[in-house]
Structures are given as structure tokens and as C-alpha cells.
Amino acid sequence: MQTRTLGRSGLEVSAIGLGCMTMTGGYGVRPDRDEMITLIRGAVERGVTFFDTAEIYGPHANEELVGQALAPLRDRVVIATKFAQDIDPVERRLRGRMLRPDEVARAADGSLQRLGVEVIDLYYQHRVNPDIPVEEYAGAVKGLIAAGKVRHFGMSEAAAATIRRAHAVQPVTAVQSEYSLWWRRPEQEVLDACAELGIGFVPFSPLGKGFLTGAVSASTRFENGTDLRAQIPRFAADALSHNLALVEDVKALAATKNITPAQVALAWLLTRKPWIVPIPGTTKQHRMQENTAAADVHLTSEEVTQLTDASSRIEIQGSRYPDFLEAQTNL
Numbered sequence: 001m002q003t004r005t006l007g008r009s010g011l012e013v014s015a016i017g018l019g020c021m022t023m024t025g026g027y028g029v030r031p032d033r034d035e036m037i038t039l040i041r042g043a044v045e046r047g048v049t050f051f052d053t054a055e056i057y058g059p060h061a062n063e064e065l066v067g068q069a070l071a072p073l074r075d076r077v078v079i080a081t082k083f084a085q086d087i088d089p090v091e092r093r094l095r096g097r098m099l100r101p102d103e104v105a106r107a108a109d110g111s112l113q114r115l116g117v118e119v120i121d122l123y124y125q126h127r128v129n130p131d132i133p134v135e136e137y138a139g140a141v142k143g144l145i146a147a148g149k150v151r152h153f154g155m156s157e158a159a160a161a162t163i164r165r166a167h168a169v170q171p172v173t174a175v176q177s178e179y180s181l182w183w184r185r186p187e188q189e190v191l192d193a194c195a196e197l198g199i200g201f202v203p204f205s206p207l208g209k210g211f212l213t214g215a216v217s218a219s220t221r222f223e224n225g226t227d228l229r230a231q232i233p234r235f236a237a238d239a240l241s242h243n244l245a246l247v248e249d250v251k252a253l254a255a256t257k258n259i260t261p262a263q264v265a266l267a268w269l270l271t272r273k274p275w276i277v278p279i280p281g282t283t284k285q286h287r288m289q290e291n292t293a294a295a296d297v298h299l300t301s302e303e304v305t306q307l308t309d310a311s312s313r314i315e316i317q318g319s320r321y322p323d324f325l326e327a328q329t330n331l
Helices: 033-045 061-076 101-115 134-146 160-169 190-197 237-257 261-272 285-296 301-313
Strands: 003-005 012-014 050-052 078-083 085-087 094-098 120-125 150-156 172-178 200-204
Touching (some): 033 061, 061 078, 078 101, 078 150, 120 172, 134 150, 134 160, 172 190, 237 261, 261 285
Parallel strands (some): 150 172, 172 200
Antiparallel strands (some): 003 012, 085 094
């Protein structure tokens, strides 16, 4: 697979990474652990070198899975994980508050142990704490870098002004936020800040949580309690029926190129900037193979414009998060 460098950091990764969040639950029935290990290792064989997890996924179970899967392949991959919430290490439950800067080192030690690594390649602040200056968190990660426990600092769901403040203390290697044909808010300010500061951008949910694959229809229903999409306004029945117009445009272009809608959506993201690296998640081998093949898809300038115009023309209905989750972002 082709590789890309995240900004000016020198951190080289595969053009498409793998988001591992749902491998320990979130979108329905919890997948079989052994199958997920096989999937992760299969992704490496297909050229994927960039794997994304977080201590809150599980909590803790996802890091353990990723660590076990990649243990025999450690020298071939880049592992990103994240900190934000205070998590009880024994009961593995959220304690209802965000970590303080002086607790970040403890969180990093836990992630190092669960991942089975000596250094975290990319350590994201998962959510911005509105009650404590972001500079203090950047300073905490700077200390971890100096101690040799972390190589690169990242931020997730952060606004442009917040990114600049953190970057002034410790250079930010990558910013991770949602970005796709049906969620383009990063284009308003964040991508410009990344370009200015030399920061890579890592879109999560680049396929709109499955929406842009063409597998979701107006009759699709999501299991409340086990599938996060049951809480997301964009996936409510009325909004979904309206929003599918965008998918029809993506499917139409995919048909002319004999590829899948997911590959079109990922290829569009890759055209946006050379330092953008999407991390589609999946629990299925064939979807992983489909997604990684998108790195070889070529879209003409006319096709890129066609997709961008379609995305702009169709006003997507429904928020991307329920209110309580959107309130936790810094965008």
C-alpha cells in the first residue's frame, strides 16, 4: 500500500489505517476475539501499518486486543491510542470525570501495559477538557515524550484555536476528527490550521458509520442498547430516508468505475490533502479488504468535483451525535 506522512512530523503510515473501536463492541453483537485478531493481522499483510484504539474502548479491552494481535508484528506498525476519561482500573468503568494533567502519565502507563509496548507511537488527547487549559495536557504529553514513553502527540475533536494553543507547547503530529462526504465541518477551520502548522489529519468514521457503504437502507433499524447508531439523529428513520440521496450519488459513480460506494467515499477523502489518512473500522474481513483496496482507486478531478458538489447540494438531516455526546466535543 502507498504511504503518507502525517504533517511535518515524519510519522509515515499506510494511506489507509484501521480503526479498531468496534472490534470489542458498539455496533451490535460483540465480535469474536480470535476473528478480530485474524482480521488485524490480515490487515498488516495487506499493507496497513496504522492502527487506532483508545483506553475508553471497552474500557481497556480494545487496547488488550490490539496489543495481542500486533505483538508479533510490532516492528511493522504504528499504534495510536488515546486518553481522556478517568477509568477505574479494576472495575473498568468510567468514574464520571476527565483525567487531570497530572494523571495522564498513569493513563499512559496503563495503555503501555495493555498494548504490550515500550512506547506509544501516537498518543491523542481524546476529548478536550473545558475546565483545564489545554496547554497543561500538552505539557503532560511533552513530559512523556521526553521520558521515552510516547513518540508523537495528537488531539481528537479539537477546534482550530485549541489545536494552535496545544501545538505551541508540544507540536501536534495529528488531529483526529470525524470527516466524510456527509460530515465536512473540519473544512471550515481545522484543516486550514493543520495545513498552517504542518499537522496530519486522521478522519474517523470516514464511511459515516456504515452509511456511505450502501449497506444501510431506509428500512434499516439499529438495536437500541447495543448499536450506537440507535442514538444518532442522522440514523433516525425520517432523517435516514432523506440522507440516502447522497448515497445514491455515490453508488452511481461507483457503478461507472466498477468499484464499491465505500471505495469511492474513501478515495474522495484521499484526494482532499496528501496528509489525510482515514481509519475506517470494520469487523469483517471482506470489508477490510474492500477498504484497503480504496488506496489504489483513482478519481478524476471531474469525479471529485461531482462528489463534492453532491455532498454540498444535499443538506444532511439530523445531528451526527446525540446532544450529550456533541457537548463533549470541542468543535
